[in-house]
Amino acid sequence: MKTALITGITGQDGAYLSQFLLEKGYEVFGVVRRSSTAEAHDARLRFLGIAGRVKLLDGNLIDVSSLIRCLREAKPDEVYNLAAQSFVMASWQQPLLTGQVTGLGAANMLEAIRLVAPRTRFYQASSSEMFGLAQEPVQTEKTPFHPRSPYGVSKLFAHWITVNYRESFGLHASSGILFNHESPLRGIEFVTRKVSDGVARIKLGLARELRLGNIDAKRDWGHARDYVRAMWLMLQQEEPDDYVVATGRTTTIRDMCRAAFDYAGLSMDDHLVIDPALFRPAEVDELVGNAAKARVRLGWAPEAGLEEMIREMVDADIKRLSSSQKQA
Ligand code: NDP
Ligand code: GDR
Secondary structure, eight states, X not given: OOEEEEETTTSHHHHHHHHHHHHTTOXXXXXXXXXXXXXXXXXXXXXXXXXXXXXXXXXXXXXXXXXXHHHHHHOOSEEEEOOSOXXXXXXXXXXXXXXXXXXXXXXXXXXXXHHHOTTSEEEEEEEGXXXXXXXXXXXXXXXXXXXXXXXXXXXXXXXXHHHHHHHHHOOOEEEEEEOOEEOTTXXXXXXXXXXXXXHHHHHTTSOSOEEESOTTOEEOOEEHHHHHHHHHHHHTSSSOOEEEEOOSOOEEHHHHXXXXXXXXXXXXXXXXXXOGGGSOSSOOOBOOBOOHXXXXXXXXXXXXXXXXXXXHHHHHHHHHHHHHHHHO
């Protein structure tokens, strides 16, 4: 039986990855940072029905000694570094924290692995936000980076330190350059989930409007369940490497939002309000990835389409809000 250690296990990807690895027979450990509201911590793991099957260890990505302790306790074959301050908009309000967690945090984990468990395989959660002001119309592993936010800049550091530890110390360290991926477990501040939650509230008569910022931006959206499979596949390869993971299709926020309203039988134009306060200091206008390398080398391809995923998210939010209404 293999053992995995996941940082960010309480987040969207951490939950789906845990489920995927448990199904493969792994023993799964997760690093969890202390919080005064610990009871809310495993909500996503509970949603997937796996909360009792993962072992949670106290730790924090900015405390390297805690990472060393977690590595010694779990003795993992594979480490998935998913922890981050992952909300792009918040990275302008907390740029230094974002740098410490999202950027230096990866270096902390790599250094911990180098010191105590150098044979452990390592996955870094890199991001299409590193392309930012995209230098090519379709982005691949070879496209130059131009990040547009403190988040993107921090992810770029984490990406290059992963490459550097691979080249310097021979670590089995791989980096997945993942484009946006969503699900009913997506954080409520991200635009797809904000839309599915907003549409569900309007449908149930709990709200009248949905406020968004720049709806002309375009994203390449996939489903988190498909994307965690790519993470695992990267660590099963003999040689570590970097891979773009994307669907190859890009859609405006406007069209994604309209699909959600249409599905709920509502008119977007009656409810959508554009709020200038939600525009970003620097925008990533358009992203679309080419995942040919992942397809050829990993045998990976996405299964879920955008419309199907949006429907799943709207349904889940209607169900969640209806049952909390009944309880109230
Ligand atoms: P989430 O925001 O849902 O999860 C982030 C996780 O990081 C949470 O478990 C959070 O814990 C944890 N975390 C934050 N700070 C610390 C810290 N100091 N120490 C330990 N843990 C911490 O992100 P996603 O699941 O969506 O994404 C996973 C990773 O992939 C992130 O690194 C993200 O930047 C990256 N990524 C995501 C993409 C996407 O579209 N989802 C695309 C490309 C990259 P807590 O519950 O305590 O807040
Ligand atoms: P992103 O995701 O920044 O791409 O980062 P997000 O869903 O936050 O924004 C996508 C686009 O939607 C526009 N937008 C809004 N966004 C939010 N959150 N709220 C709004 O009200 C709103 N209105 C318009 C944004 O301007 C943007 O253009 C996500 C995160 O998961 C990162 O961690 C990850 O690395 C990247 O995806 C790939």
